[in-house]
Amino acid sequence: MDLLCATAVDVSRMVASGEISAREVARFFLDRIQTIDPKIHAFLHVDPDWTLSLADAVDAKRAAGKPLGPLAGVPVALKDILCTKGIPTTCGSKILENFRPPYASTCVEKLLAADAVFVGKANMDEFAMGSSTENSAFGPTANPWDTSRIPGGSSGGSAASIAARMALVAIGSDTGGSIRQPAALCGVVGMKPTYGRVSRYGLVAFASSLDQIGPFAANVRDTARTLSVISGRDERDSTSIDAGVDDYEAALTDVKGLRIGVPKEYFAEGLDSEVESRVREALDVLKGLGAEIVEVTLPHTSYAVATYYIVCTAEASSNLARYDGVHYGYRKTGTPDIIELYSKTREAGFGPEVKRRIMLGTFVLSSGFYDAYYTKGLKVRRLIKQDFDDAFKSVDVIAGPTTPTAAFRMGEKVEDPLSMYLCDIFTISTNLAGIPGISVPCGFTSGGLPVGLQFMGKVLDEKTVLKVAAAYEQATNFPTMPENL
Amino acid sequence: MDAATVEYVARLSRVDLSRQELELFSGQLSDILDYIAQLNTLDTTGVEPLAQAVEVVNALREDNPADSLTVEDAVANAPEHVGRFYRVPAVLE
Numbered sequence: 001m002d003l004l005c006a007t008a009v010d011v012s013r014m015v016a017s018g019e020i021s022a023r024e025v026a027r028f029f030l031d032r033i034q035t036i037d038p039k040i041h042a043f044l045h046v047d048p049d050w051t052l053s054l055a056d057a058v059d060a061k062r063a064a065g066k067p068l069g070p071l072a073g074v075p076v077a078l079k080d081i082l083c084t085k086g087i088p089t090t091c092g093s094k095i096l097e098n099f100r101p102p103y104a105s106t107c108v109e110k111l112l113a114a115d116a117v118f119v120g121k122a123n124m125d126e127f128a129m130g131s132s133t134e135n136s137a138f139g140p141t142a143n144p145w146d147t148s149r150i151p152g153g154s155s156g157g158s159a160a161s162i163a164a165r166m167a168l169v170a171i172g173s174d175t176g177g178s179i180r181q182p183a184a185l186c187g188v189v190g191m192k193p194t195y196g197r198v199s200r201y202g203l204v205a206f207a208s209s210l211d212q213i214g215p216f217a218a219n220v221r222d223t224a225r226t227l228s229v230i231s232g233r234d235e236r237d238s239t240s241i242d243a244g245v246d247d248y249e250a251a252l253t254d255v256k257g258l259r260i261g262v263p264k265e266y267f268a269e270g271l272d273s274e275v276e277s278r279v280r281e282a283l284d285v286l287k288g289l290g291a292e293i294v295e296v297t298l299p300h301t302s303y304a305v306a307t308y309y310i311v312c313t314a315e316a317s318s319n320l321a322r323y324d325g326v327h328y329g330y331r332k333t334g335t336p337d338i339i340e341l342y343s344k345t346r347e348a349g350f351g352p353e354v355k356r357r358i359m360l361g362t363f364v365l366s367s368g369f370y371d372a373y374y375t376k377g378l379k380v381r382r383l384i385k386q387d388f389d390d391a392f393k394s395v396d397v398i399a400g401p402t403t404p405t406a407a408f409r410m411g412e413k414v415e416d417p418l419s420m421y422l423c424d425i426f427t428i429s430t431n432l433a434g435i436p437g438i439s440v441p442c443g444f445t446s447g448g449l450p451v452g453l454q455f456m457g458k459v460l461d462e463k464t465v466l467k468v469a470a471a472y473e474q475a476t477n478f479p480t481m482p483e484n485l
Numbered sequence: 486m487d488a489a490t491v492e493y494v495a496r497l498s499r500v501d502l503s504r505q506e507l508e509l510f511s512g513q514l515s516d517i518l519d520y521i522a523q524l525n526t527l528d529t530t531g532v533e534p535l536a537q538a539v540e541v542v543n544a545l546r547e548d549n550p551a552d553s554l555t556v557e558d559a560v561a562n563a564p565e566h567v568g569r570f571y572r573v574p575a576v577l578e
Binding site for chain 1: 486490491494495496497498499500501502503506509510513514516517518520521523524525527529532533534535536537538539541544546554558559561562563564565571573574575576
């Protein structure tokens with residue numbers, strides 16, 4: 001079998017049966033990275049010795065007659081925000097350039113226990129702040145469908161690694177759309193689970209009440225399998241939810257009779273007409289599969305971006321206070337006193353977007369402005385969550401576009417932070433409400449750029465979200481890898 | 486946000502800024518705050534603030550002793566350390 005056309009489910013079956021060794025799979029994808037990644041820059045760190053040692057451990061386990069896990073030998077890319085013990089974890093920032101975590105994140109441990117093989121650490125916007133991966137301190141990632149365009153962000157390296165088949169599964173984090181938006185722009189599947197579904201232990205913190213880890217893959221079944229592996233309660237993350245983990249793969253059945261809500265606010269001004277056409281066509285496909293399409297309203301949608309930039313910056317300004325040039329990471333040397341050590345280290349160590357958000361967050365939390373901004377933001381957050389609670393009284397799942405436009409050109413929005421923020425207008429609300437969301441490919445623009453369709457579900461109802469995504473995928477089957485790369 | 490406010494917030498944030506960054510951020514942060522101001526058109530009287538969307542209460546666990554990070558591992562990433570201690574410029578004269 002051609003490994004470029006294989007799914008993660010195929011690979012794990014072949015490795016478990018001995019049809020191919022984990023080392024052969026790892027070698028294939030390492031070679032692929034070496035050939036393709038100079039054009040894409042999806043990875044910040046690739047260490048063949050590390051990858052091959054993980055593959056050898058899987059092969060040794062099989063040789064010893066032990067049963068293999070559900071991701072046996074599957075090549076996985078990890079966003080460089082997940083702590084890997086002894087392996088560089090930079091978060092796309094100069095301030096963590098030489099950081100080697102002394103421990104591994106829970107998600108990484110669970111993937112290893114499932115016999116996955118890590119092929120590298122994926123590029124990202126610095127501290128996951130951005131929608132284009134142009135904010136990485138180590139240079140941008142290109143979109144595999146058109147290398148003059150951005151792959152989306154902040155998990156742009158993870159999404160691009162799947163589209164270019166340098167990995168079969170990738171892990172990202174989603175605070176306001178950072179998994180779903182790049183998945184849409186790179187034409188792959190990406191899912192943000194319910195807040196608390198996946199442990200955040202060992203995920204470098206950006207906005208703790210919004211951050212959630214989730215999978216990317218080329219198809220829904222691989223996504224579902226990976227989600228089953230990484231989900232679950234973790235006593236090291238007190239916000240992880242104490243609920244059983246469903247067998248998400250088993251939930252992939254038909255959608256007859258399912259009620260799909262379509263929010264009219266997601267088809268408003270600013271939505272590209274080609275993106276709108278692809279999404280409308282998708283809704284027709286779902287209707288053809290026996291689902292019922294119902295118009296719903298999420299009346300506070302237009303306030304989501306403003307609310308998000310209060311909540312996320314406030315939390316970020318607190319979380320990023322730890323980068324002080326003392327405990328780990330970069331330090332500016334030659335400063336006369338401790339205060340200057342902090343402020344000069346942070347001046348040199350952080351990029352412009354991170355500085356902007358730290359300052360905005362500090363401002364909205366500062367004395368005299370706290371109630372007008374932060375408290376106000378939290379009140380509107382409740383209204384946004386209430387919108388979803390009301391809509392889900394009459395529908396099982398909500399569908400709409402993932403992004404207002406297809407991938408834009410590199411450099412197009414870097415000078416205008418607000419226009420970059422508006423890229424996430426359709427993904428931000430789910431983080432504020434804590435609900436799960438997925439983006440699946442729904443066709444292309446006339447220029448050949450991928451378009452994403454988003455499904456959003458009730459809290460802890462990943463099953464329905466994956467089910468509808470799988471049924472749609474099966475009915476359409478759009479290519480998820482560019483032909484000429 | 487005028488330059489003086491940006492300077493004040495930068496000081497609170499412990500981030501030094503160049504003159505150029507100060508001017509750039511002053512304009513950009515003003516645009517963002519103007520955009521955020523649209524929230525004031527919403528009446529939120531009586532609405533309870535929501536800090537955590539999926540609330541978990543009383544997440545408790547058994548207090549079982551276990552190994553934690555060693556001092557060597559904890560200081561290994563420090564830019565400068567002496568034995569078990571982080572090294573910083575003198576704080577007290």
